[in-house]
Amino acid sequence: MVDATEPVIFADPAVIAGLDHWRTLSIKQQPAWPDPTAVAAASAEIASMPPLVFAGEVDQLRERLARAARGDAFLLQGGDCAETFAGATADQIRNRVKTILQMAVVLTYGASMPVIKMGRMAGQFAKPRSSDTETRGDVTLPAYRGDIVNGYDFTPESREADPGRLVKGYHTSASTLNLIRAFTQGGFADLRMVHSWNKGFASNPANQRYEGLASEIDRAIRFMEAAGADFDELKRVEFYSSHEGLLMDYERPMTRIDSRTGLPYNTSAHFLWIGERTRELDGAHVDFFRRIRNPIGVKLGPSTTPETMERLIDVLDPDREPGRLTFITRMGAGKIRDALPPLLEAITSMDATPLWVTDPMHGNGLTTPTGYKTRRFDDVVDEVTGFFEAHRQVGTHPGGIHVELTGDDVTECLGGSEMIDEATLATRYESLCDPRLNHMQSLELAFLVAEELSKASRA
Ligand SMILES: O=C[C@H](O)[C@H](O)COP(=O)(O)O
Numbered sequence: 213m214v215d216a217t218e219p220v221i222f223a224d225p226a227v228i229a230g231l232d233h234w235r236t237l238s239i240k241q242q243p244a245w246p247d248p249t250a251v252a253a254a255s256a257e258i259a260s261m262p263p264l265v266f267a268g269e270v271d272q273l274r275e276r277l278a279r280a281a282r283g284d285a286f287l288l289q290g291g292d293c294a295e296t297f298a299g300a301t302a303d304q305i306r307n308r309v310k311t312i313l314q315m316a317v318v319l320t321y322g323a324s325m326p327v328i329k330m331g332r333m334a335g336q337f338a339k340p341r342s343s344d345t346e347t348r349g350d351v352t353l354p355a356y357r358g359d360i361v362n363g364y365d366f367t368p369e370s371r372e373a374d375p376g377r378l379v380k381g382y383h384t385s386a387s388t389l390n391l392i393r394a395f396t397q398g399g400f401a402d403l404r405m406v407h408s409w410n411k412g413f414a415s416n417p418a419n420q421r422y423e424g425l426a427s428e429i430d431r432a433i434r435f436m437e438a439a440g441a442d443f444d445e446l447k448r449v450e451f452y453s454s455h456e457g458l459l460m461d462y463e464r465p466m467t468r469i470d471s472r473t474g475l476p477y478n479t480s481a482h483f484l485w486i487g488e489r490t491r492e493l494d495g496a497h498v499d500f501f502r503r504i505r506n507p508i509g510v511k512l513g514p515s516t517t518p519e520t521m522e523r524l525i526d527v528l529d530p531d532r533e534p535g536r537l538t539f540i541t542r543m544g545a546g547k548i549r550d551a552l553p554p555l556l557e558a559i560t561s562m563d564a565t566p567l568w569v570t571d572p573m574h575g576n577g578l579t580t581p582t583g584y585k586t587r588r589f590d591d592v593v594d595e596v597t598g599f600f601e602a603h604r605q606v607g608t609h610p611g612g613i614h615v616e617l618t619g620d621d622v623t624e625c626l627g628g629s630e631m632i633d634e635a636t637l638a639t640r641y642e643s644l645c646d647p648r649l650n651h652m653q654s655l656e657l658a659f660l661v662a663e664e665l666s667k668a669s670r671a
């Protein structure tokens with residue numbers, strides 16, 4: 213249970229017992245494990261492994277998020293819809309980190325404020341699904357629930373939930389996070405290098421419209437250099453890990469008592485969010501995650517009422533602690549302008565300041581006649597624009613973006629400057645779950661958001 217070298221100063225037995233209260237509540241989106249004994253053994257093995265993150269880092273993130281909630285920082289959260297074990301390669305991890313760093317530079321300039329960099333990485337392995345089963349032809353099998361649960365291959369053996377995958381999920385998260393830490397601390401994040409990658413993007417004729425912003429950033433960096441800025445200090449960046457807190461046989465054993473404070477921290481990631489499908493107020497997930505000290509996110513879809521939002525605040529952030537609670541809205545481009553303002557207005561009459569982040573992906577899904585799950589880049593941009601408009605209208609802070617992206621040149625979302633069309637989707641469609649923005653589309657989104665942010669900072 214204990215996760216650091218110092219002895220526990222005090223761990224209240226009631227606090228420890230509370231961490232298992234979720235077991236008595238209704239729970240959604242868990243796999244049908246065939247062998248409960250094997251699951252218990254896997255969870256026990258995970259409980260004996262070292263934490264992946266240190267509670268002190270988690271506290272630091274909470275403080276950073278508090279700044280964003282006040283309007284003094286901006287959150288960039290991005291990565292795969294579903295990480296895979298096979299995809300945890302040096303190249304793919306590097307490309308994703310690189311893309312997030314490139315986006316962060318542009319956003320930092322646009323916002324004139326610090327950008328908190330966070331990956332949907334090193335643990336984003338479990339997926340909630342609309343249906344428990346998938347049918348192909350006349351065969352029906354359990355749905356794919358992410359590599360930490362079962363395999364994607366459409367065979368009965370592969371689709372059976374395998375508890376051995378819980379342990380593999382831990383090890384894959386550990387090696388991914390290790391490489392992320394190496395990249396972000398070891399020189400790869402050097403501001404000048406990241407900026408030179410962006411210059412390459414903006415000088416591509418397809419992205420001409422961003423050349424102006426890229427050369428403004430260039431001038432700013434040259435000014436910093438001339439003024440004697442210490443670029444060695446700018447080689448390292450803070451980078452936080454996050455995933456959906458979904459699979460309880462993994463999240464519970466990764467939750468440990470912090471020896472500094474005697475309080476429970478989920479050490480599988482710095483930040484965990486509760487998904488749209490598992491956020492019932494009296495359900496297992498809300499009960500479990502309200503008890504941990506990590507900053508918590510909650511996805512809010514278009515049907516969220518101000519009453520539900522207020523009750524979520526009361527349960528998840530009873531002390532109104534800055535940085536504790538992030539609402540990640542995923543309304544859909546067509547709905548955000550109607551659905552978000554009432555929530556923001558309700559907040560202004562409460563004593564709460566959650567961080568507001570837009571997820572412009574999950575409300576904009578569509579399936580092509582050929583069966584590809586996709587999203588239109590224009591809808592993604594439209595939802596982000598609607599998010600900024602709603603905040604401008606009500607006077608609240610648009611605090612961040614949450615995006616499904618990859619650093620690779622996949623063809624999963626329609627549009628963008630490469631004008632990916634329906635016929636092109638088949639060329640390189642690799643996601644096992646939702647479609648991601650590719651490298652170019654991600655940078656394009658960052659430049660567009662930077663324009664919005666600079667409007668907001670000049671207003
Ligand atoms: O990532 C989110 C969900 O897991 C995903 O959107 C669900 O997709 P489905 O409707 O194909 O199950």
Ligand SMILES: C=C(OP(=O)(O)O)C(=O)O
Pocket residue numbers: 293340456486487488489511542574646
């Ligand atoms: C499942 C996800 O989102 P949501 O809960 O918003 O549907 C996700 O972020 O991949």
Ligand SMILES: [Mn+2]
Pocket residue numbers: 293294574616645646
């Ligand atoms: Mn998704």
